[in-house]
Amino acid sequence: MTATPFSKVRLTGLLLLLLLAFLLDLSTGTVHISLKEILRVFFSPATADPIGQFIIKGIRLPKACTAVLAGCGLSVGGLQMQTLFRNPLADPSILGVTAGASLGVAAVMLAGGSMATLYAIKELGVSGSWLIIAAACVGAGSTMLLVLLLSRRLRDNVMMLIVGIMIGSITLALISIWQYFSNPEQVKDYLLWNFGSLGGVTGGQLLILAVVVVIGLIVASLSAKMLDALLLGENYARSMGLSARKARAVIICSTSLLAGSITAFCGPIGFIGIAVPHIARFLFNTASHRILIPACCLIGTILLLLCDTFAQLPGTQTVLPINIITSLIGAPLVVILLLRQTTVHSW
Amino acid sequence: MVSAATSLLNARDLQTGYRSGAKRIIVANALPELQLQAGQLICLLGPNGSGKSTLLRTLGGLQPPLGGVIHIEGMDRWTPATLARKISLVLTDRVSGNNLTVDSLVALGRYPWSGWLGGLNATDRASIEWAMKATGIGSLRDRKIHTLSDGQSQKVMLARALAQDTPILMLDEPTAHLDLPSRILLMRLLHRLARETRKAILLSTHELDLALQVADEVWLLQSGGQLRSGAPEDLVLNGSFESAFAGEEVAFDKGSGNFLIYTPQDKPIRVTGEGLTLFWTRRALRRAGFEPVATASLHIHAEERDGRPVWLMEQQRETREFDSIQKLLQAIS
């Protein structure tokens, strides 16, 4: 299944759209900065206004870059999950990795969040947002290992799906218990984290996120062929030479890296993982993952950049959490897509 | 394309079955030595529950044997990747809900040969084209598979297996869900492919009739797990078919090569006549429960008048004439 000219045209079109969305995201914000000023910040920084520079380079640019990384990572993760489990409703959180990250964060903010513990941890030198990120990574990583271990023993993917959902439920129950016994400050902190935010990732954090997401995307690309074979089901895939265990391990690793890291740095962001693969399939009318993976990256990025632009509520001083916007925009999109499908069978 | 008279697959002391936890559930035990030769079409027959699917899946590499050794082109160990270049399968699994076009699906057959990311070169495309031509689905190339009929999609799955370009091809009940003309066409196609491509083709089926006509060899699995193999005619003549399918209500008739449904034959009748009309009259009477007895008081004579069959019934010096078997049977039942 090669990239037809049709696909190539669409891919370039999407690239242009991506550039536009990126620029749009950079120009939107509380402080009005003209496009000319933005270009000046990048191309002749000496002549640019320092406050404008700080805002563009220090606030909006990292946020846009985070949106690019999260958009790519979550949509490719969703694509992999939908193919592996042959379930059109799957998204990267289905393995429970996102719930594991939330568990780590809740452990720090709610349960072990007593001031004495935090004070003690500060003495160790880990503080601030790094603590939250580290806790989320530990949570996500543990869940990933658990899922991998179980995947070796389970015969088929439906069982894996159920296990993933069960892990998600257990972690959420634990988090609820902690929330019940916490004081309002802690609960509000956790709630705010749970709303998701693209704005808090800067400097060293952005670099680490970029590295992990790129690794995840590379592994995903390598699994493109495996995913194609899995489209016919596990028996056929096996008869074509695919080792089910190996395929599952690679796909789970890739998705966990992507979903886990993005959740650790940005909080849980929903809907992109479910909606974007469907949009990609609809636009490119193909099932070949060689095309779908880059397509998902582009579409996911564009969508998340647009959501971020809307989240700024141009003109006002408040910013809505990104999770709300992705659902508000994503859900109607999927419904519109479904209405345009001619049959129920093809997805 | 493989050279003649080569044993491509050889299985000895095979035990097929399942592992459920620590338990071993054996499906077939006393299997003789099985061989697949190049250019041969082998049909695997047997009643339901005899373990046809299990045997096929075991030979095809989808599940491990509980015992015994399988040699494929000299190898007795393989990875899924190397096996994929030797054996391709057509299964009963439903393949749908994935937005694939016919071309893409057939192209998937090249999986064991294509590059890292699934890229196809000229050899790959040549195989795909040949496979689509051999199965006659060239005109369906850009159709989505969920829009095809059962017969068409079965051909597509076959094309995919052909594109995989393996010396051995195995099919699990390929004629299920097909109407009669499609079944015949598929069996004919497989027969021709075996000859032309020198592949070894193994298929399991319930189509006794068609199998008897096209198979070079038949493997007959019986309910106890025993397998008799040989040319179909040998198996008919030595009574294997009869014993394999023997049952209370059903029997295999050596003479016609058909299954006969028993009906109690308790009414004596004498039948005379000639040719095709006599043959079919006898069948009808048998169905109605009549047994041919030379001395019966009821006599049916079948003959032709002016090119049309006519039946004369004689009973106790009365003679009546009928122009159809249906009216005849209504009269005598």
Next chain:
Amino acid sequence: MANKHRNLFLKVEAFHIKFGSILRPIDNHVDMKVLRPLTKFILLAFILSVLSCREGSAGKTPARPVQVPSSPAKSRIKFAQGFTIDYFDRYKEVKILNHSAGSADTLDYLLLPAGVAIPAGHAHAQVIRIPVQSMIVLGSPHIAQADFAGVADRITGVGDGQYIVCPVVREGLRTGRVRQVGLESGLNNELVISMRPGVLMTMTNPDAAFGGYRTLMDAGIPVLPNADWLETTPLGKAEWVKLMGALTDREDLVNRKFDSVEQAYQRLAAIGKASAIRPSVIIGMPFKGTWYMPAGDSYVAQLLRDAGANYHWSDTKGTGSLALNFETVAPVALTADFWLDVGDVDSKKEILSRDTRYEAFRAFRSGAVYSYNRRVNAAGASDYWESGAVNPQSVLADLIRILHPDALPADTLIYYKQIK
């Protein structure tokens, strides 16, 4: 501090005058030159030791060993808007008012001395028997209010022990005299009921799910929302000590102390407002991209105005916080002279670990970063939230010292420290 010495001196003189007449016969027999200085020394020592026994935590106005019986003294509420106290012949009536969301909810409490019957016409009021001898408090300011009134030892239960700074209560926790009963939804109802406190003080909003306390109220325990944090002025916040005074019949003492707090505050505010230079200030740190900046009608904004600061959001409406995004605050933050209330960080490095972009703030570069965690207990909880609530004059003094270093005589900061 000067007051203390002056009063001490007066006391010595008074004592000397009173008892000198007894000693005079002794004088006749003993060498005057030795005895008089000795007498003075002994009296001084005696008085000092008496006073030091009653010394509260360093830095607060010391509690005096004065007995205040059920006094006829009344409290007049000048600044606080969240409660009123009405005095009747034999009892007091406290109303807790709820101003949020324009609703007119009022919670009614009857403070009755022992033996006084419940007056008619107050069907919905809760009854509190005064003077309250034991109380369970769930908020840090409540502990400070009790300490202000000299009744910290009457606290028998707290919400969460690790946040507490007051030594009396900490000691109580150590010996077991003071129990932890949990916070909010984790409140251990059974424990509270078994302790039978005179009153339970919560931090909740008066209109919030009060139904959650139904169980306790049915068991006869009065539940009082002591919501000083809803006040919009620092003095109004501190004035809630008068409620504590009314509950424990210590109006006299509390009123006097509060008057001196008020005077000190007004004096400092005059100095602050009169200063010619108004340095610009930003408050707090953002969380995940949202910066909660005190709104114009909040008590923090009032403190900043009284301290002579230039606060960019001083004219905004609202008594809580404005949820601003980083971008809105950034232009102000980049050029602000001072960065205050950054939370419980101890070093500039720690601030940077939260976000490297703070490095660009002018206040960060010049080292003008301060936070209110100078006085913390072992677990890191800041006394700013406890005694700072009832000592707005000290908080204001700190702020003026930070913002206008030459306006006041040099002295160490009480609640604030510079973050280096």
